[in-house]
Amino acid sequence: MxxxxxxxxxxxxxxxxxxxxxxxxxxxxxxxxxxxxxxxxxxxxxxxxxxxxxxxxxxxxxxxxxxxxxxxxSRPQAAEIDELFDLRLLVESDLLTRAFSRHDQRSLRELTRLQDRLEDADDRLGWISGDIAFHEALYGPAERPRSLALFRQLRAPIDRFSAQALGPRARKQGWADEHRQLIAAVAVGDAAAVQKILEQHLQATRAVVLAACSGEGDD
Amino acid sequence: MxxxxxxxxxxxxxxxxxxxxxxxxxxxxxxxxxxxxxxxxxxxxxxxxxxxxxxxxxxxxxxxxxxxxxxxxSRPQAAEIDELFDLRLLVESDLLTRAFSRHDQRSLRELTRLQDRLEDADDRLGWISGDIAFHEALYGPAERPRSLALFRQLRAPIDRFSAQALGPRARKQGWADEHRQLIAAVAVGDAAAVQKILEQHLQATRAVVLAACSGEGDD
DNA sequence: CACAGGATAATTGTATCCAAAAATTGCTGC
DNA sequence: GCAGCAATTTTTGGATACAATTATCCTGTG
Missing domain, CATH: 1.10.10.10 (Winged helix-like DNA-binding domain superfamily/Winged helix DNA-binding domain)
Known part of the structure; x- marks a missing residue:
């Protein structure tokens, strides 16, 4: 029951x-x-x-x-977005480092499942919430509730622009590829690769978001 | 008028x-x-x-x-306090690195003035707010509003216990010494020393706060 | 016709009042 | 005497009503 x-x-x-x-x-x-x-x-x-x-x-x-x-x-300035991404890099790198060695078969399967679901989502909001879920599962084994809350907080003002940038299908594909690479690198235990992919992932997102953000503030 | x-x-x-x-x-x-x-x-x-x-x-x-x-x-668990200090270390190290080379005569004088006033304060709340003011002036030249806000946010749940720990005069003195050392290291441009002192400062505070925090939750 | 001034409307901030939920008390039966 | 249950009290969440502030519009004047 x-x-x-x-x-x-x-x-x-x-x-x-x-x-x-x-x-x-x-x-x-x-x-x-x-x-x-x-x-x-x-x-x-x-x-x-x-x-x-x-x-x-x-x-x-x-x-x-x-x-x-x-x-x-709020209409965040480019400098502010930039700063948020720098902070995300700090916090998410730390989270991923701590989570890295704590992943196991089950958590990796869960990651794959979340990624499958993410790619199935057809609307932008579904992608955003799916992406949050994926990253939370990725960082979850670190067992750092406060850092995870901070991760969410740092994303909040950004996701608005991420959603906009989800228009071109190419970006979606690149995004998905990076997620798959992350899972693979964690699975084989390649710590350096994991960090490198995460950084690339965030830098790519930063570029797209900055474009969406500055391209919109034109009144 | x-x-x-x-x-x-x-x-x-x-x-x-x-x-x-x-x-x-x-x-x-x-x-x-x-x-x-x-x-x-x-x-x-x-x-x-x-x-x-x-x-x-x-x-x-x-x-x-x-x-x-x-x-x-709220009654934060020791693990949570620990996590907050880890995050502070990440964020404040970053802030200080960025602020380091931007300090000048005027900002250093301001730091000294704030530290003088801080040591004059006789009540605990005055110390806390003075300490916040000192660190904000220390990180201010980095011109990172978001990180600075995050610094305040990460302190908020901690300061309650810092205030308690301000009982023994010895701790006040050690605290003040570390602040003076920070000013001196910034003044002479010793980047490595600055980072080391900040880390010691935060680690010492962490120990005191953890003691105050766990020593109190006894009901 | 531009602009200052003031009345009017629209909107937010706060107080008062009502409803819903939880804690407490007191009763009943055993 | 005590466990269990129901009525009462207390406290919080939300709705309505009022006050304070700001925005808008109108008018008169130069």
Whole structure:
């Protein structure tokens, strides 16, 4: 028998997740105002949980909220994106180093399964969430909850642009190839290769995201 | 004549700052519940800004909020503290490397001034905020706003225990010595020494904090 | 016609009130 | 005396109502 899923969830957190996806999907352009009343009406709730969700997204760096002046989608400068990728490199290298020797048959199969599912996803949001799941499984054996949370946090302001860049099929293929190479390198225990592939993966992503980011901010 | 300081501040953010200090000062023990009504009455506001402040402190890792069950001061496990220090080492080493060659006469004087003021502070909270100011000035020339924000974030759950550890005068002196050494090493341009001192500084702090953290959780 | 000034509207921040969930108390039966 | 259960109390989450601030529009003046 199954346990009821125990809805230990608040309206605000559900809203936050929905808004996160909506922002990644490009529903609001950078700089555009998110009206509390409008969002509240749309989801059939009052403004209180909306405000809490917006505050949450602000702390994640997706929004900028000015006193009495509303919340708008943040428009990160190229330098900021660059800095985020540098930090990702630091944190993810560390995570992967620690996870590397702890992977086993089961975790590698899980990685392959996640990658299969990822490549099956046809919409952009599915790719993004699948990519997050893949990397979390890749870093999971490190058993570093705080670093993993940081990984998610560092991605959040970036994924919006990654989703945009998923248009060309070539990029998807390159992305998938790198993931497969990562699995293979972990499987054969080649530590140096693992690090090198991860760095290439992140550098390639950085280039694409920077292009998407600077190509959009034109108003 | 002076311009009014433009209170671009919300009740919730002021509350959050006050509560942060109160937690660092040890007003609530780890695991202890923070009652919304009580805090609201104490500061003469309604529960709405109190809830927003609590949510903010949760996102900083100072509180754990359970659905319908209240907010309590988080009690980080030793492993988590350890992980936070590892991350601090990664981020702060990177920041200091980048800031290193950008320091000049003026910034070094500023560092000395901050350190003087720090050592004058007689209360624990003054030390903590002074220490934060010192490190921010030390990393400031790197011009890495995101990393600096991350530095603050990684400290937040730790400072509570640092404040406790400030009891023995010996620790204060050692702390101050390491700061002076850092300034000196930056001044003479000894990159290797700078990194080594920073690492010692953080490792020493880690040991003290771990002791304070594990010595307290005894209920 | 550009622009300053002020009334008006729109929007956010906070207080008050109600509903839902959890903790507590007290009763009942054994 | 105590385990189990139900009513009560307490506390949190959310909705509605009001206050404070900002944005908009209109008008008059140079």
């Amino acid at each position: 199954t346990i009821a899923p125990l809805a230990a969830t608040t309206t605000a957190s559900v809203l936050a997740q929905r808004l996160r996806e909506a922002i990644d999907a490009g529903r609001w352009q950078p700089g555009e105002l998110l009206r509390q009343e409008q969002i509240a009406a749309e989801y059939g709730v009052s403004r209180i949980p909306v405000r809490e969700a917006l505050a949450q997204l602000q702390s994640e760096g997706l929004l900028e909220i000015a006193h009495y002046r509303g919340a708008r989608v | 002076t311009i009014a300081p433009l209170a671009a501040t919300t009740t919730a953010s002021v509350l959050a700052q006050r509560l942060r200090e109160a937690i660092d000062a040890g007003r609530w023990q780890p695991g202890e519940l923070l009652r919304q009504e009580q805090i609201a009455a104490e500061y003469g506001v309604s529960r709405i800004p109190v809830r927003e402040a609590l949510a903010q402190l949760q996102s900083e890792g100072l509180l754990e909020i359970a659905h319908y069950r209240g907010a309590r001061v």
